[in-house]
Amino acid sequence: MSGDFTKRAPIALNDPTLRRNFRRAMDGLMLKRAAQFTDTQAWAELRERGTAAKARVIARLPELLELLEAKCTENGIQVHWAESVAEANAIVLDLLKAANVKKVIKGKSMVSEEMELNHHLEANGITAVESDLGEYIIQLAHEAPSHIVMPCIHKNKAEIAQLFAENIEGLAYTEDVDELTAAARKALRGEFASADAGISGVNFAVAETGTLVLVENEGNGRLSTTLPPLHIAVMGIEKLAETLDDIPPLLALLPRSATGQPITTYVNMITSPRKTGEKDGPQAVHLVLLDSGRSRVYDDLELRDTLRCIRCGACMNHCPVYTRVGGHSYKFVYPGPIGKILTPQLEGLDCAGDQPHASTLCNACVEVCPVKIPIANLLVRLRTEAVRPTTSLGVKGAGSQRSWRETMGWRGWAFMYAHPVVYAVATRLMARLGNLIPANAPMLREWTKIRTKPKFAGKTLHELAREKGYDHE
Amino acid sequence: MSDLSNAARSRIMARLKAAPTSVPPELPAWSPPAYLPDERLARFTALMEALHSEVYEVTAADWPERLRTILSNRGINRVMYAPATQAGRQLADTWTNDAPTLVAYDRPVEELKDTLVSGVDAAVTTTLGGIAETGTLVLWPTPDEPRLMSLLPPIHVALVEADSVVDNLAGLIAQAGWAKAMPTNAVLISGPSKTADIEQTLAYGVHGPKELIVLVIKRV
Ligand code: SF4
Numbered sequence: 005m006s007g008d009f010t011k012r013a014p015i016a017l018n019d020p021t022l023r024r025n026f027r028r029a030m031d032g033l034m035l036k037r038a039a040q041f042t043d044t045q046a047w048a049e050l051r052e053r054g055t056a057a058k059a060r061v062i063a064r065l066p067e068l069l070e071l072l073e074a075k076c077t078e079n080g081i082q083v084h085w086a087e088s089v090a091e092a093n094a095i096v097l098d099l100l101k102a103a104n105v106k107k108v109i110k111g112k113s114m115v116s117e118e119m120e121l122n123h124h125l126e127a128n129g130i131t132a133v134e135s136d137l138g139e140y141i142i143q144l145a146h147e148a149p150s151h152i153v154m155p156c157i158h159k160n161k162a163e164i165a166q167l168f169a170e171n172i173e174g175l176a177y178t179e180d181v182d183e184l185t186a187a188a189r190k191a192l193r194g195e196f197a198s199a200d201a202g203i204s205g206v207n208f209a210v211a212e213t214g215t216l217v218l219v220e221n222e223g224n225g226r227l228s229t230t231l232p233p234l235h236i237a238v239m240g241i242e243k244l245a246e247t248l249d250d251i252p253p254l255l256a257l258l259p260r261s262a263t264g265q266p267i268t269t270y271v272n273m274i275t276s277p278r279k280t281g282e283k284d285g286p287q288a289v290h291l292v293l294l295d296s297g298r299s300r301v302y303d304d305l306e307l308r309d310t311l312r313c314i315r316c317g318a319c320m321n322h323c324p325v326y327t328r329v330g331g332h333s334y335k336f337v338y339p340g341p342i343g344k345i346l347t348p349q350l351e352g353l354d355c356a357g358d359q360p361h362a363s364t365l366c367n368a369c370v371e372v373c374p375v376k377i378p379i380a381n382l383l384v385r386l387r388t389e390a391v392r393p394t395t396s397l398g399v400k401g402a403g404s405q406r407s408w409r410e411t412m413g414w415r416g417w418a419f420m421y422a423h424p425v426v427y428a429v430a431t432r433l434m435a436r437l438g439n440l441i442p443a444n445a446p447m448l449r450e451w452t453k454i455r456t457k458p459k460f461a462g463k464t465l466h467e468l469a470r471e472k473g474y475d476h477e
Numbered sequence: 478m479s480d481l482s483n484a485a486r487s488r489i490m491a492r493l494k495a496a497p498t499s500v501p502p503e504l505p506a507w508s509p510p511a512y513l514p515d516e517r518l519a520r521f522t523a524l525m526e527a528l529h530s531e532v533y534e535v536t537a538a539d540w541p542e543r544l545r546t547i548l549s550n551r552g553i554n555r556v557m558y559a560p561a562t563q564a565g566r567q568l569a570d571t572w573t574n575d576a577p578t579l580v581a582y583d584r585p586v587e588e589l590k591d592t593l594v595s596g597v598d599a600a601v602t603t604t605l606g607g608i609a610e611t612g613t614l615v616l617w618p619t620p621d622e623p624r625l626m627s628l629l630p631p632i633h634v635a636l637v638e639a640d641s642v643v644d645n646l647a648g649l650i651a652q653a654g655w656a657k658a659m660p661t662n663a664v665l666i667s668g669p670s671k672t673a674d675i676e677q678t679l680a681y682g683v684h685g686p687k688e689l690i691v692l693v694i695k696r697v
Contacts, residue, residue, distance in 0.1 A: 137675070
């Protein structure tokens with residue numbers, strides 16, 4: 005099975021601090037979310053509404069993208085299209101260079117993580133400063149986010165205190181959260197004031213009005229999109245809402261599913277750059293629409309349900325795998341259940357082929373997903389695609405996990421089950437000789453590594469049943 | 478749009494349009510919570526307070542004086558206001574010399590950046606209304622009352638007309654016809670700026686205001 009998850013997960017499992025940090029955080033998030041949806045009837049109705057809203061976006065995606073582009077352009081927001089992350093990076097860099105930008109301040113954006121935008125900008129002489137507290141912390145630590153909503157959830161107070169003491173001038177080591185927060189405010193205020201551009205993501209882009217909706221608690225998102233003279237928003241081509249009327253139900257689902265808050269502190273709706281007479285706001289607003297494999301996902305009627313995701317993170321908070329191994333085990337930008345279905349489709353089954361298998365199919369994610377993405381079904385579908393491609397365009401890297409040993413194994417199995425005589429001989433043979441097979445035989449090694457090899461009964465089930473007097477199987 | 482972007486656009490759109498189609502589902506009925514008229518304001522106030530905001534009931538006549546007391550008690554020195562709004566005029570007209578200094582947001586941010594970033598302690602803005610469901614303020618910043626007023630100073634004071642508090646956002650958007658005329662920026666505010674990024678411990682004022690003071694103007 006190719007992919008890094010198989011290698012990374014055991015390392016995370018053996019890290020007690022990491023396990024503790026995740027366990028505490030995830031337990032809290034699960035309780036808080038549950039407290040928001042105690043009225044099951046209301047939750048069901050709201051969820052149906054939100055799901056339909058996003059399903060309609062996906063069904064009408066091409067026309068809605070055209071509408072969004074037209075409306076944004078009409079409003080003075082310039083729209084750019086990028087097929088790959090390289091193209092998106094080039095567009096952003098060109099815009100920044102044209103405006104002679106030396107420093108950008110960033111709001112939290114998973115698409116910009118997908119683009120590895122910070123690296124790209126630094127390599128081209130532009131400083132990129134993350135301003136979301138969690139993102140700021142991991143930027144100081146030179147790490148990647150381990151959760152899509154709470155990027156530094158893998159770190160505890162002591163680790164953050166150490167990081168701040170080392171990196172923020174004049175700050176003595178303190179574990180007081182208020183002091184740490186105040187220190188970050190002070191350090192980042194200066195960055196906001198001196199940044200020449202702000203870069204943000206988008207939670208929902210409303211096609212009907214050409215409005216970019218951003219949710220956040222800190223105010224750094226509003227600052228990044230208001231204070232600098234230039235604002236560039238980056239988003240995946242699927243993150244649309246059809247109408248403004250869809251925003252209230254989607255807003256009622258997103259923060260409650262994500263952090264158990266009824267609403268985020270700020271809901272920021274941007275419809276145009278600064279107009280004549282207005283005293284603040286950016287002079288220019290750009291929207292970069294990134295495909296990067298999404299249109300390929302779109303080609304399959306079943307798999308395209310993946311594109312409904314509103315990135316709330318509830319699936320990972322409730323995943324028995326994610327909560328134990330943490331976000332970095334997945335290596336790619338999107339961890340947890342959504343990552344397990346999205347990453348193999350965007351990056352390819354050839355390099356993330358083990359991810360759809362990193363699941364017990366327990367369905368916990370499906371039960372909490374606010375837009376009812378059938379994650380478990382899609383995992384099974386991707387497992388199939390990995391060995392036996394079914395669609396014409398196909399998932400990237402489909403068929404790459406096929407191995408002759410597994411194929412032969414299943415063929416033999418099928419043959420045995422289709423031929424009663426062979427079946428009877430083979431099962432009897434196994435019953436008699438099974439206990440002689442060493443536990444570390446090549447075929448069994450993966451299984452017996454962490455389990456005891458079962459003991460064979462000596463007789464087949466058929467034989468035992470007959471002895472007990474059952475004459476029908 | 479550059480040639481590169483244009484080419485990307487046609488390829489992306491071509492792929493999307495070539496994909497199999499499905500019928501968009503109907504939107505099922507959904508009704509956001511509604512409240513009785515006398516519950517509405519109580520809920521708004523209770524939720525605002527639960528979200529770490531201070532709420533005061535004031536009248537259209539006495540709010541500048543009430544505000545002066547609230548701010549002086551905190552030792553506030555400089556308060557930003559919007560001189561061209563009606564509320565701004567009322568504030569300036571009734572302000573006395575011993576009160577905190579009033580600082581006008583009367584020119585573009587480029588000429589006022591330092592003051593905004595670190596030169597005032599509080600700012601006063603009006604609001605379009607409030608939302609009872611979530612304890613939320615609705616702001617549509619204007620040329621006279623710009624966006625950064627509710628964001629950069631450490632304390633944000635918001636004036637809310639009691640009559641402008643509605644049940645929920647969905648109703649507001651539909652009734653006021655937002656879709657037909659969205660402003661440059663519309664913002665919903667529920668409490669002061671906060672974060673829980675460090676061990677899920679709540680801390681206020683990480684970037685935006687550390688304190689939110691809401692003056693609910695009741696009709697007498
Ligand atoms: S798949 Fe569902 S639960 Fe997971 S992040 Fe997306 S919307 Fe949230």
